[in-house]
Amino acid sequence: xxxxxxxxxxxxxxxxxxxxxxxxxxxxxxxxxxxxxxxxxxxxxxxxxxxxxxxxxxxxxxxxxxxxxxxxxxxxxxxxxxxxxxxxxxxxxxxxxxxxxxxxxxxxxxxxxxxxxxxxxxxxxxxxxxxxxxxxxxxxxxxxxxxxxxxxxxxxxxxxxxxxxxxxxxxxxxxxxxxxxxxxxxxxxxxxxxxxxxxxxxxxxxxxxxxxxxxxxxxxxxxxxxxxxxxxxxxxxxxxxxxxxxxxxxxxxxxxxxxxxxxxxxxxxxxxxxxxxxxxxxxxxxxxxxxxxxxxxxxxxxxxxxxxxxxxxxxxxxxxxxxxxxxxxxxxxxxxxxxxxxxxxxxxxxxxxxxxxxxxxxxxxxxxxxxxxxxxxxxxxxxxxxxxxxxxxxxxxxxxxxxxx
Ligand SMILES: Cc1cc2nc3c(=O)[nH]c(=O)nc-3n(C[C@H](O)[C@H](O)[C@H](O)COP(=O)(O)OP(=O)(O)OC[C@H]3O[C@@H](n4cnc5c(N)ncnc54)[C@H](O)[C@@H]3O)c2cc1C
Numbered sequence: 001x002x003x004x005x006x007x008x009x010x011x012x013x014x015x016x017x018x019x020x021x022x023x024x025x026x027x028x029x030x031x032x033x034x035x036x037x038x039x040x041x042x043x044x045x046x047x048x049x050x051x052x053x054x055x056x057x058x059x060x061x062x063x064x065x066x067x068x069x070x071x072x073x074x075x076x077x078x079x080x081x082x083x084x085x086x087x088x089x090x091x092x093x094x095x096x097x098x099x100x101x102x103x104x105x106x107x108x109x110x111x112x113x114x115x116x117x118x119x120x121x122x123x124x125x126x127x128x129x130x131x132x133x134x135x136x137x138x139x140x141x142x143x144x145x146x147x148x149x150x151x152x153x154x155x156x157x158x159x160x161x162x163x164x165x166x167x168x169x170x171x172x173x174x175x176x177x178x179x180x181x182x183x184x185x186x187x188x189x190x191x192x193x194x195x196x197x198x199x200x201x202x203x204x205x206x207x208x209x210x211x212x213x214x215x216x217x218x219x220x221x222x223x224x225x226x227x228x229x230x231x232x233x234x235x236x237x238x239x240x241x242x243x244x245x246x247x248x249x250x251x252x253x254x255x256x257x258x259x260x261x262x263x264x265x266x267x268x269x270x271x272x273x274x275x276x277x278x279x280x281x282x283x284x285x286x287x288x289x290x291x292x293x294x295x296x297x298x299x300x301x302x303x304x305x306x307x308x309x310x311x312x313x314x315x316x317x318x319x320x321x322x323x324x325x326x327x328x329x330x331x332x333x334x335x336x337x338x339x340x341x342x343x344x345x346x347x348x349x350x351x352x353x354x355x356x357x358x359x360x361x362x363x364x365x366x367x368x369x370x371x372x373x374x375x376x377x378x379x380x381x382x383x384x385x386x387x388x389x390x391x392x393x394x395x396x397x398x399x400x401x402x403x404x405x
Contacts, residue, residue: 010036010128011325013148013161015135015174017044019110020293020310021167022117022129023060027318029127030064031405033325036159037127038150040134044118049110051219051226052304055100055394057311062101063402070116075108076204076220080386081393083208086370090377092208094386098394105394107220110307133157138164138177138289145178145288163330164289165317167310170277172295178286185278185354187300188361192229192236193272196251196261198222209254213366216254227251228301229271232364236273244268276300278350278357284343285335292317292338297346300353302360303393309346315400316342322405345398352392 012028014021017039025037053075061067081093095103121127132153139147139158147160166174175182198220209216217228229251231239239247248262265271280297284290292313299306317338324330363370379385 008036008157009147009160010034011161012036012163012165013038013159014165014167015148016166016168016172016293016295017041017114017118017129017131018049018167018169018293018310019114019307020295020314021165022114022121023311024165024167024292024314024317025127025129026117026121026124027315027402028322028325029121029124031318031322031326032126033322034126035128036161037129038133038135038148038159039129039131042132044111044114046111050301050304050307051107051110051221052307053106053108053113054305054308054396055095055098055102055105056396056399057308058102058106059100060311060315060400060402066116066120067101071106073108073112073116074222075106075112076222077102077104078107079104081208081389083210085210085372085376087211088372090372090380091386092380093390093393095390095394097384097387098390100395105304109221135168135173137173140177140288143287145286162288162328163321163325163335166289166291166295167293167314168295170279170294170298172291174289175281175291175295178289178291180284180286180289180291181282182279183282185280185350187276187278187354188233188357189230189300189364190233190236190276191274191301192227192231192239193274194227194229194265194270195221195224196227196258196264198225202257210363211254211370212250212368213364213370214250214254215360215363216251218255230360230364232361233276240268247271278353280343280347280350284339285332287332287335290317290335290338292342296339297343297350299350300357302353302356305349305393305396308396309349312396312398312400313338313342313346315402319400319403322403326405342398345396348397 011034014037025035028035133150135148135150137149138145145164215230219226251262252259277298284296293310324334
């Protein structure tokens with residue numbers, strides 16, 4: 001039976017300790033709001049998380065006075081993005097002109113980023129992070145959410161809260177339990193996620209390789225590459241049927257410098273299928289409940305922008321709701337303001353991702369060596385062209401700033 005010790009009651013209960021949840025918890029606690037963040041895993045260490053900390057997120061760390069300390073954590077700095085299409089390199093984004101302090105993407109394992117933010121937040125007296133606590137449902141009375149039911153390591157608990165924020169990602173229980181309506185855009189691609197050892201002579205930066213109907217992304221994690229191998233949705237069983245040697249060969253054909261190393265993939269257990277979704281809630285909130293980040297709008301990995309968007313949601317939410325939470329005057333109207341303010345930027349970003357999926361899908365259904373499209377060749381030869389994608393990826397459509405309370 002669930003117990004309700006008074007000590008668990010909080011002003012804001014956040015479900016999910018990903019980028020959105022930890023950042024929101026930190027910002028609210030910094031302003032003096034009592035916050036409890038529930039994270040179902042016992043640590044942040046999961047290799048399927050994205051690794052990109054974008055210039056506009058680095059600006060937020062600067063505004064919080066944390067940038068210098070953050071940059072002492074081992075990371076690599078990506079000042080430009082390129083794609084190798086049919087063996088030819090195309091500069092796609094150049095971050096040297098983005099209007100931010102840092103003119104680069106910091107590539108850092110997400111667990112280091114989350115540990116950093118959570119450690120900073122833990123110095124605040126109003127911040128509580130409960131690792132290994134899984135939300136199982138919402139407490140609701142007359143259509144109003146008044147807290148969260150969870151499984152703690154000691155058993156089921158109830159956490160009464162003035163506001164519950166669902167930051168529990170693309171499989172959110174918060175939006176289901178809150179009966180918030182979802183619109184799915186449908187995605188024609190999925191990703192196979194695997195690791196292959198890196199050598200010091202390999203390229204430093206994240207690169208996309210496109211050829212022979214395949215697209216492969218390499219993320220530099222120092223001693224290994226995290227590899228995203230894009231496939232058409234539903235194709236994984238057919239790829240498995242062709243066997244591991246065929247898979248290894250296809251990796252080497254697209255990324256020739258991996259030759260001799262793909263034998264590391266000696267079992268399908270080393271290849272994880274990650275399903276991609278793009279969707280959004282038509283309504284992000286109901287009385288007492290708000291969803292943000294992937295829980296409100298699942299982002300595709302295209303552009304590596306989902307973390308940035310989730311963090312921008314968190315900053316906007318803290319800016320809009322802090323005063324009402326501190327003065328105990330929170331209303332459904334305040335919650336609706338978050339969606340009203342953020343949804344155009346999020347939806348337009350998703351539109352760009354959906355457009356990119358269509359192009360990728362065409363690539364995946366082509367055979368033989370690819371010829372770089374004329375339009376791409378023309379665009380990338382225009383001086384300054386790379387500043388546009390850099391701004392979209394590095395800063396986003398609606399950069400946020402920390403409001404001090
Ligand atoms: C294959 C793939 C690669 C990607 N790569 C990148 C990239 O490189 N860069 C980028 O910017 N974006 C990337 N994205 C998108 C990005 O991962 C998301 O947009 C981003 O993580 C959203 O952050 P979030 O905090 O909203 O949710 P999440 O990061 O999903 O965090 C949700 C958290 O909630 C926890 N949780 C879930 N349910 C419960 C529960 N019931 N109780 C308690 N805790 C719970 C989860 O454990 C998790 O920690 C990628 C996506 C995919 C699918």
